[in-house]
Amino acid sequence: MERQVKFIEVGPRDGFQSVKGNMIPTQLKLEIMERLLNAGVSHMEFTSFVSPKAIPQLADSVEVTQALLAQWPEADVFALVPNLRGAQRAYALGLRKVCYVVSLSASHNKANINRTHQQSLAAYREIRESCPELEIVLDLATAFGCPFEGKYREPGAAVDFLRDYIEAGVTTCCLCDTIGIADPAQVRGLLSALKAAYPALALEVHFHDTRGLGVLNTCAALEAGVSGVQAALGGLGGCPFAPGASGNTASEDLIYLLDQLGVETGVDFAQLLAAAKYQRERVPGSYSGHHININAPQCVLG
Numbered sequence: 384m385e386r387q388v389k390f391i392e393v394g395p396r397d398g399f400q401s402v403k404g405n406m407i408p409t410q411l412k413l414e415i416m417e418r419l420l421n422a423g424v425s426h427m428e429f430t431s432f433v434s435p436k437a438i439p440q441l442a443d444s445v446e447v448t449q450a451l452l453a454q455w456p457e458a459d460v461f462a463l464v465p466n467l468r469g470a471q472r473a474y475a476l477g478l479r480k481v482c483y484v485v486s487l488s489a490s491h492n493k494a495n496i497n498r499t500h501q502q503s504l505a506a507y508r509e510i511r512e513s514c515p516e517l518e519i520v521l522d523l524a525t526a527f528g529c530p531f532e533g534k535y536r537e538p539g540a541a542v543d544f545l546r547d548y549i550e551a552g553v554t555t556c557c558l559c560d561t562i563g564i565a566d567p568a569q570v571r572g573l574l575s576a577l578k579a580a581y582p583a584l585a586l587e588v589h590f591h592d593t594r595g596l597g598v599l600n601t602c603a604a605l606e607a608g609v610s611g612v613q614a615a616l617g618g619l620g621g622c623p624f625a626p627g628a629s630g631n632t633a634s635e636d637l638i639y640l641l642d643q644l645g646v647e648t649g650v651d652f653a654q655l656l657a658a659a660k661y662q663r664e665r666v667p668g669s670y671s672g673h674h675i676n677i678n679a680p681q682c683v684l685g
C-alpha cells in the first residue's frame with residue numbers, strides 16, 4: 384500500500400442528497416464543509432448540478448458553489464453533473480472540476496438520469512467541447528453491481544464500457560459501488576483488469592457500506608493501487624434511485640484505519656470526528672460511522 388493517499392470527502396453531495404424531509408439550511412452545509420476543510424480534507428465533492436425535482440436537498444448548488452469558491456479558492460472541490468446543462472451551470476460559476484455520472488448498468492442509468500448509454504456518451508463529448516477547461520472525472524455508478532441487474536462477477540463489462548470514454552478523453556475514473564454489493568476479491572479482480580487494459584487511467588473508488596464491507600473494500604482497492612478513495616462523513620449517503628442503497632463508507636472509520644496503518648491523508652482524525660458529531664447533532668439521517676473517540680481519556684479502558 385502507498386504511504387500516502389488522496390482522501391476525497393463526498394458527504395456534502397452523497398450524504399446530503401439522501402436526507403429526507405426539510406431542506407438542510409445552506410449555511411449549515413457550509414459550516415460542516417468548513418469543519419471538514421479545517422480538519423485537513425483537501426479534496427471534496429460538495430454538491431450536484433442536477434434537477435431539483437430529482438434531488439431536492441441539493442437545490443442550493445449555486446449558492447453553495449459561490450460561497451465555497453469565494454472562501455476556499457485553493458481547495459480541490461468538485462460537483463456531480465449528469466448532463467451538459469449541469470456542467471454548463473457549474474462552469475459558468477467558475478467551477479473547473481466536476482464528476483460526470485454514468486451507470487455501467489443500462490437500467491440504473493435510465494432510473495438515475497433517464498438516459499441511454501449512447502445518450503450519456505454523447506453528452507460527455509458535448510461537455511468536453513463546451514467546457515474546454517473543465518476537469519472531468521468519470522463516476523462509473525453500479526460498477527460492481529446494480530439493484531436491477533445484479534452483481535458483475537466478471538470485470539469484462541466495465542473494461543469494455545470504459546473504452547469509448549477513454550478514447551473520448553477520460554483520464555480518471557471513480558468506480559462507484561452504488562448499492563454496496565462489492566467484495567474484496569471482486570475489487571482486486573476489477574482493478575487488476577482495468578489496470579492491465581488501461582495503464583494510464585487513474586482509478587478511484589467509492590463504496591457503500593450495506594454489508595459493513597466499505598472499509599475492507601477500500602483497503603483492497605488501496606492494495607491494488609488506486610490513486611484516490613472516497614467516503615462520507617458519518618457514513619451518511621445513498622442514491623435515491625437505487626433501491627436498497629445504504630450509506631457510504633464512513634470517513635471517520637476509514638481515516639482511523641489509514642492512520643493506524645501509517646497511510647497519510649492529511650486529515651486530522653480528532654477534528655474529523657468532531658465534524659461528524661457536529662453534523663449528526665444537526666442533520667437527521669441514518670448514520671453508520673463509529674463516533675466514539677477511543678483516544679479520549681474517559682474512554683480508555685482500564
Ligand code: COA
Nearest residue numbers: 431432433434435437438465466468469484495496497622
Ligand atoms: N440542473 C437543473 N435542472 C435540470 C438539469 C440540471 N442539470 N437538467 C435538467 N433539468 C431540469 C429541466 O429543466 C426540467 O425542468 P422542468 O421539469 O422544470 O421543466 C427537468 O429537469 C427535466 O429535464 P429533462 O432534460 O427532461 O431531464 P429528465 O427528466 O430526463 O431528467 C436528469 C434527467 C439528469 C435531469 C434527472 O434525472 C436528474 O437530475 N437526475 C439526478 C440523479 C442523481 O443526482 N442521482 C444521485 C447521484 S448518482
Ligand code: ZN
Nearest residue numbers: 397561621622
Ligand atoms: Zn454513492
